[in-house]
Amino acid sequence: MDATDAKILKVLQRDGRLTNQELSAEVGLSPSPCLRRVRNLEAAGIITGYTALVDQKLCGFPxxxxxxxxxxxxxxxxxxxxxxxxxxxxxxxxxxxxxxxxxxxxxxxxxxxxxxxxxxxxxxxxxxxxxxxxxxxxxxxxxxxxxxxxxxxxxx
Amino acid sequence: MDATDAKILKVLQRDGRLTNQELSAEVGLSPSPCLRRVRNLEAAGIITGYTALVDQKLCGFPxxxxxxxxxxxxxxxxxxxxxxxxxxxxxxxxxxxxxxxxxxxxxxxxxxxxxxxxxxxxxxxxxxxxxxxxxxxxxxxxxxxxxxxxxxxxxx
DNA sequence: TCATCTATTGGCAGATTCTGCCAAAATGCA
DNA sequence: TGCATTTTGGCAGAATCTGCCAATAGATGA
Known part of the structure; x- marks a missing residue:
């Protein structure tokens, strides 16, 4: 868990559907080590999943x-x-x-x-x-x- | 907003990084109308974003x-x-x-x-x-x- | 300081996926 | 029924993914 991992987490929390290429560009890596770090974070249980955020009011729960x-x-x-x-x-x-x-x-x-x-x-x-x-x-x-x-x- | 849209939202809340192909298979559509529905849900503001879920304890916030x-x-x-x-x-x-x-x-x-x-x-x-x-x-x-x-x- | 060892990185390439476009099918309405 | 509108499915070029390998960076100890 270093500064690069932290940046990956920060970026993926902001947009969990970024392409690996986009993500790697944002964190300053090339795609393949970036993907490996993400997989490691998932395997370590630090990233527990991904989800779509849904508007509560628009879904009828005001x-x-x-x-x-x-x-x-x-x-x-x-x-x-x-x-x-x-x-x-x-x-x-x-x-x-x-x-x-x-x-x-x-x-x-x-x-x-x-x-x-x-x-x-x-x-x-x-x-x-x-x-x-x-x-x-x-x-x-x-x-x-x-x-x-x-x-x-x-x-x- | 019909039953298919609801199913898309349900599935994407469970796993926000599903491939459009996987998503379309789960909701019983072919990829292209499925992608269009997702884009519509995003444009309508019903899907407000995507995010990675991060383990609070493992990140040091017990x-x-x-x-x-x-x-x-x-x-x-x-x-x-x-x-x-x-x-x-x-x-x-x-x-x-x-x-x-x-x-x-x-x-x-x-x-x-x-x-x-x-x-x-x-x-x-x-x-x-x-x-x-x-x-x-x-x-x-x-x-x-x-x-x-x-x-x-x-x-x- | 230098040699060595380990962990991490970058690039490559085949396989997969994305996504705009068009015709076909389904749906709703009078 | 017949027409208009919406939605769907398939296609294809472009983009992306991801496993593998050599090269690099960083650490360790003498």
Whole structure:
């Protein structure tokens, strides 16, 4: 992982469909070592995949909300069951296990406020073992970075 | 926007570097109409770009936190200044304007807890107009979807 | 300083893919 | 049904990919 790798990551986060030739030109290499570096980054698990970015509103999901959940207990069964159910709900875009208290926070999208309410009350609320739910809406997006600020040196 | 477009979006969210031939095979088209549909989705702004997904931990950012901020007032100057500063901080991955109260919520990454504290206290805290800051750490990631559940019909 | 060894690079070439163009097929409408 | 419009499939020249090999750069130790 050197400065060239970092530059490759930066460029590929900006445009993940660049041609290997274009990429190699941007990072100052010839195509074949450039391709090898990309393959190495993929094999090392640093690049985990590529994806098309899709406009959330244009796809009919104008509503974004955050849901915070506290479980009634943290037995293995409750936790596993909860996390498995969350993983299945495709309107839940991500979910974090929060430190300090047995709390989850997840980002949820919906086609309307009604749908959002339905989703929370009829799907999420019904998962066993939930002690409490808090919900908050996003009014708008101020910033949405499309990648990490990767650099060559990485202190553990 | 029909079922074929939806399938294209679904497949490209799963693997944004598929060859046009592979993509066309997966969606059941021949390459040339498939490419034209992709170009149309790009031109319509539905596909906003492509990106490489990078492993956050392997890149040296094991810490994820959420920061909630309340502004002291919502004059244009304060709001613009705040949002402009946030946009510059590359450790702030995203930031939402929350409904109900003048609140922002942002996701922040750091190389360590120390760095996180430094970032919050020395960079974010210093932005003018902040009334209060609340912070919470993520202990781990339960789910991280790589795309929206796009479908053909989209109710407004 | 120099010799040696290792890792990385650049160029080459056959195979694959891209992509603009045109005719054919499918679809929608009256 | 018949017409107009949209979408599709195939073709072909141009561009790109990618495995292989020799050459280069950088590090190591005497």
């Amino acid at each position: 509503v974004t909300g955050f849901v915070r959940i506290r479980l009634a207990n943290h037995s293995d069964e409750t936790v596993r069951g909860f996390e498995a159910r969350i993983a299945e709900i495709e309107h839940v875009l991500d979910c974090y296990l929060m430190a300090g208290g047995e709390d989850y926070q997840m980002k949820v999208i919906a086609r309307s406020l009604d749908d959002y309410e339905q989703l929370v009350r009829k799907t999420i609320q019904k998962i066993p073992g939930i002690a409490s739910i808090e919900t908050s809406f996003a009014y708008g997006v101020v910033k949405h970075a499309r990648g990490l600020p990767v650099s060559a040196e990485m202190r553990p | 810490v994820t936190g959420f920061v909630r901020i309340r502004l002291a007032n919502h004059s244009d100057e304060t709001v613009r200044g705040f949002e402009a500063r946030i946009a510059e901080i590359e450790h702030v991955l995203d930031c939402y304007l929350m409904a109900g109260g003048e609140d922002y919520q942002m996701k922040v990454i750091a190389r360590s807890l120390d760095d996180y504290e430094q970032l919050v206290r020395k960079t974010i805290q210093k932005i003018p107009g902040i009334a209060s800051i609340e912070t919470s750490f993520a202990y781990g990631v339960v789910k991280h979807a790589r795309g929206l559940p796009v479908s053909a019909e989209m109710r407004p």
